[in-house]
Amino acid sequence: MTPDATGKRWHDMGGDLAHPLAGPIPDGDHDFALWEKRVDALVILAGLKGVFTVDGLRRVLEDMGEDAFETMTYYERWVASLNQNMLEQGVYSVADLGARMAEVQARGTTYADATDAGA
Amino acid sequence: MPHDHHDHAGLSPSGHPYREDQDNSLSxxxxxxxxxxxxxxxxxxxxxxxxxxxxxxxxARDPSQGAAVVARAWTDPAFRERLLADGSAASAEMGFDVGPMKLIAVENTADVHNVVVCTLCSCYPRNLLGLPPDWYKSRAYRSRTVREPRKVLAEFGLTLPENVTVRVHDSTADMRYIVIPARPDGTDGLDEAALAELVTRDSMIGVGVAKTG
Amino acid sequence: MQALEPGTPVRVRRMMPPGHVRTPAYLRGKTGAVERVLGPFGNPEQLAYGHTPDRLPLYRVRFRLGDVWPDAATPDDTLDAEIYAHWLEAL
Structure with a gap:
């Protein structure tokens, strides 16, 4: 009486013992970089400001697919989802983002250079 | 950590190399x-x-906040009742705002052991415990805990007797969970602050137990 | 839908729609009992797409591990999950 799994998506992983990565629980932990903490803060604040919901965050993460889960880090996925939600909300446009990212990348070659110049 | 040691150095929870957090070149x-x-x-x-x-x-958020709540529950029976009835309100009494999500506290006893997972994403009581450890977000933990919880617990060094019921909590929606571990024997003389020192992060997720001293 | 009392046996609907839902696939079609009643909370299936959500009861449903996984090594261990009202049918 196992339900038909057609339509089950990658993130819905409870019980998937057969998945090649469902092995031993991985060890270790790591701290987060400043840019990652900023992503986390923006996500929480956008929720508090009512321009964003945690389900909107999750929906975009889920739609990114399993490849993103395996190849991007946690906060890379979060910033991609935050951005997608801000675009959908009309907070800024794709053109705004594209121009700003190019400007940021022109400020310097390290995160510290690029972020401080805009502060 | 006390569980299986595999060579995951430099690898993400799902076994892929980490990208450098502080990359020299702007990503x-x-x-x-x-x-x-x-x-x-x-x-x-x-x-x-x-x-x-x-x-x-x-x-500023780390597992010491959750530990303070647990130690209060161990020493104050009326607080324990309030915590089990409404985790958010009881935590707020201690000055800990658990945010828009609601907190459910589940208590380990001689007969029941609770463990928390989020199979759909990685929901975690971050306002009481800080950000989740990497393994909590891993495919291995998320997929296996709801199906073979005792095997997962054994990898953390926790083997439970058969007469203890394991209760797995899948944080699927608006609740967040904190486990109140059992108070260790021989701690009658300790005050609340000393007791809080015994309460580990893993014991509040349910993959460990409180330290004995 | 009438509010379900704690203890009510329920089955999780077997629907498999695409899109953002918070009912895990491994529980679809499985039978458990209401452990407690929560909410109401906004329907995440509307929140995810930027719509004003309906407010729904949310239930914590307790399942026997053996009722979720026929091959469970310890079938009397339990699994609790939060399931929104529209995903449950009372038995």
Whole structure:
């Protein structure tokens, strides 16, 4: 009486013992970089400001697919989802983002250079 | 950590290499973070001060907050009752705001052991425990815990007798969970602050037990 | 839908729609009992797409591990999950 799994998506992983990565629980932990903490803060604040919901965050993460889960880090996925939600909300446009990212990348070659110049 | 030691150095929870957090060269995603943040500030959604204050608030959160709640529950039976009835309200009494999500406290006893997982994403009581450890977000933990919880617990060094029921909690929606571990024997003489020192992060997720001293 | 009392036996609907839902696939079609009643909370299936959500009861449902996984090594261990009202049918 196992339900038909057609339509089950990658993130819905409870019980998937057969998945090649469902092995031993991985060890270790790591701290987060400043840019990652900023992503986390923006996500929480956008929720508090009512321009964003945690389900909107999750929906975009889920739609990114399993490849993103395996190849991007946690906060890379979060910033991609935050951005997608801000675009959908009309907070800024794709053109705004594209121009700003190019400007940021022109400020310097390290995160510290690029972020401080805009502060 | 006390569980299986495999060579995961430099690998993500799902077994892929980590990208450097503080990459010397500005990454695409870092540039996106800067751009998104600046645009959100310019459009009046947030202020730079709010972002900084939120980071400070998250940096200040760690498992000691959850441990203080557990130690209070161990020493104050009326508080324990309130915590089990309404985890959010009881935590707020101690000055810990658990945010928009509701907190459910589940208690380990001689007959029941609770363990928390989120199979759909990685929901975690971050306002009481800080940010989740990497393994909590891993495919291995998320997929296996709801199906073979005792095998998962054994990898953390926790083997439970058969007469103890394991209760797995899948945080699927608006609740967040904290496990109240059993108070260790021989701690009658300890005050609340000393007891809180015994309460580990893993014991509040349910993959461990409180230290005995 | 009438509010379900704690203890009510329920089955999780077997629907498999695409899109953002918070009912895990491994529980679809499985039978458990209401452990407690929560909410109301906004329907995440509307929140995810930027719509004003309906407010729904949310239930914590307790399942026997053996009722979720026929091959469970310890079938009397339990699994609790939060399931929104529209995903449950009372038995």
């Amino acid at each position: 695409y995603w870092q540039a996106m973070e800067i751009a998104v943040r600046e645009l959100m500030i310019e459009k009046g959604i947030v202020t730079a001060e709010e972002v900084a204050a939120q980071i400070d608030a998250m940096d």
